[in-house]
Structure formats: C-alpha cells, structure tokens
Amino acid sequence: MLKRLLAGCLSVCFVAVAAAQDYPARTITFVVPFAAGGPTDTVTRLIAQSMTRTLGKTVIVENVGGAGGTIGVEKVATAKPDGYTLLLMHIGISTAPSLYRNLRFDPTKDLEPIGLVTNVPMTVIGNKDFPPKDMKELVAYVKANKDNVTYANAGVGAASHLCGMLLMTAMQTDVTTVPYKGTGPAMTDLIGGQVNFMCDQTTNTTPQIKGGKVKAYAVTTKSRLKTLPDVPTVDESGLKGFEVSVWHGVWAPHGTPKPIIDRLAKALQAALKDPTVVQRFEELGTEPVPQDQATPAALGAHLKSEIAKWAPIIKKAGIYAD
Ligand code: ASP
16 A cells, blocks of 8 residues: 555656656746736736746736736636746735635645745826826815715725725725726726726836826835936825835745746746846836845745735725625
8 A cells, every 4th residue: 555655656756857857848827917008917028028038938928807816816826736827916915815705715825936026116196187286185185075086996905906095094085996907907097087096006107107198196105216206205295104015926826846936936036137127127117126035935925924914904994805
C-alpha cells in the first residue's frame, strides 16, 4: 500500500517537475478583474508585453469585470494551478474579504503570491460642467446636493469604491453611487456627463486631466505629484490626513509549482526594470516597486497586513455586499 502510494506520488511529482521545466510551453493568460481600457488593464498590458519578451511565449490579457473585481479573482482562484492563468489585481483583494459576506475565495489561501507591481496614486475628478471649481467647493456642493450628485465606481470592492467610501466618511455625507465593470467605461460616462465625479488611479486619469477632458480636484497622496503639479492634495484642500493609493500584485492559483512561481517572479522583476514599462509608468504618475518587493514573500506579507488594516475601517463604515 505504502509502496503504491509512494509510486503514485512520485509519478505526480515527476509530471509537475517536468511541466515546470518545460514552462512556459504555450500562451499565458493574465486575468484583469475589470473592463478593458481602465487603469488595472493598462498596468497589466504593459507588464504582459514585457513578460512576453522575457518568457518567450505570448502573455495575453482577459478582462473579467464585475462585482468590484471579485468575479475575476474567483476565476483565477479556481483555475488549474499550471502557471497558464495569472491574476493582476489591486488593493481591492484586501478589502473584499471585509466587504463581502459570501466571498467564494480566500485570497490568502486560494492564491499563490508572485510579487507586488506598483503603488498608484488616485485623483478626484469631475465632469467638465460639474459646478464645483475646486476640492473645497466640491465638499460643500456634495453636502448641499447629496440627493442629486452621482459618484461613479467599479463596484463594491474596487479601488474607486474604497476611495469614495473614505471620501464620504471624511465629508460626513453620502451620495448615489453608479457601479461599472471598471473605471474605463466609467470614465467614458463621466466625460459624457452621465455621472458627476469619481476617484480613480492616475494610470487612467492622467491623459484625461492633461487633455482637459475632465476637471481634476485633488490627488489622494500625501504630496503633490510631479506629473500633475498644479493639482492639490485632498489633505491640502481641507480633508486633513486623507491618503490612499492603490497597490497592485500578481498571483497564480494556489498549488502552482514553486519553480513556475519563481520563474514568473523573475519575469515580473524584469518587467519592472524594463525601460518601456518604467517610462510609461512615470508618464502615468506611478513607478515600479523596488525589486525586493516584487517577490512572493513581500506580496504574501503585504496582503495579510492590508486585510488586517482595512477590516476595522470597513466595519466602521458599515458597508457590506452579498
Ligand atoms: N480603477 C478601477 C477600480 O476602481 C478598476 C479598473 O477599472 O481598473 O478599482
């Protein structure tokens, strides 16, 4: 019996090692849990292009939007752990466990961390014809017109949802939220005037702010950004201590062989040094994480600390989804 078990294990282990040695033998799919054309999509496509060059096989992007990114994450959490389905997700993976009562995955158990990617600032922006001219006016306007003001986000659990929740808490008010499958389509509606304002990553908003398509009220970082020097911080505008930015990470399904995880971590580290990626990140108001953060250990530890950080804040805000 023991012999048979051992023989079975040996053949399975042999297959896993052989698969890891041949890896990658075919196209790899990066799941983005939001719509195409948004900030997570933009970051992922840049990384995927670079990893394609390093790994010698095409890395494609599949957009699986909906439910604040949780549908896409679940897809990867339940995918075959063979290194051919990967996830690029952001801070929302650490808020979802507190926001969703019936989440069907545990990000600390069902996924294998590969590494952190970047920490992207956010911006509070509005439609060009939205009356408030600056952040101070926005706060006063939202408070006075809360029943008529609309805020776009990418669903409960998205970064845009988190920023909105923190803003509403700081403003001590509430507005009607309009959920999209990503802030790519939300941006289209914001420019078109179907919604009034939103808070989104600079990786989506910088070109629209610079092109004069939207009004920029504030950046959500402690200091102003080099790329948007005229835009004040939320803190400067009166909501003292306000700060949020959006970290991103790469994961594989739990059980993906370690040699494959290590290969992917190396390819991610190479992407974060790739001059094309570095330059495009810079133009979009962000930068790659240091190389020692683009590792499984760093992302694993970061995810745990972020889940612990957001749980009491979300509990206090009293926001839940099913
Ligand atoms: N920025 C979006 C968010 O709110 C997601 C996206 O469309 O990339 O999380």
